[in-house]
Amino acid sequence: MGRDLSPDTPRETQTIRVPPADIQAYRDWTLEGSGLTAAARVTDAAGRIALVKNHWSNGWIVPGGAVEPGESLIDAARREVHEETGLKATIRDPLLIIDQTYVSTADRETRVSAQFVVFDADATGTIPDSDRLGVETGEIRAARWFRTLPDELHEADLFRPYLRE
Numbered sequence: 001m002g003r004d005l006s007p008d009t010p011r012e013t014q015t016i017r018v019p020p021a022d023i024q025a026y027r028d029w030t031l032e033g034s035g036l037t038a039a040a041r042v043t044d045a046a047g048r049i050a051l052v053k054n055h056w057s058n059g060w061i062v063p064g065g066a067v068e069p070g071e072s073l074i075d076a077a078r079r080e081v082h083e084e085t086g087l088k089a090t091i092r093d094p095l096l097i098i099d100q101t102y103v104s105t106a107d108r109e110t111r112v113s114a115q116f117v118v119f120d121a122d123a124t125g126t127i128p129d130s131d132r133l134g135v136e137t138g139e140i141r142a143a144r145w146f147r148t149l150p151d152e153l154h155e156a157d158l159f160r161p162y163l164r165e
Helices: 020-032 073-085 156-163
Strands: 011-018 036-043 049-054 064-066 090-104 111-122 140-146
Touching (some): 011 020, 020 111, 049 073, 073 111, 090 156
Parallel strands (some): 011 090
């Protein structure tokens, strides 16, 4: 996975309830993919943070996505930042590891485990219009720099403490 994750990196747990029809897709991702998500808190010299709105988030979130098989966490974070914001980021140390459990809403017994790793990063530049971002059309609904964290932050209670400088 590239740079080892420090045992001192803060860890949180998250349970995500998903429809029974979706649980197999998460299982396939963990078995055939990596079961890992790499993301980054990207800031610039002025202290702004780059955030995105994508097709699955409820509000603004750090850019990131699935780690491809054989790809390091750091390389995945760098790739995802570029795909979702157009920025070329320098990825630094991990800020947060979220141990995720996806649970079927049907029986609450069917579970899939995954990890979401957020790195510290920096970049400079202009973020293009959202229609020029993402791999799939409509994947990124918006992307921009923020001077302060917005009120409309996805999973704010979980992420907010780790996204402040």
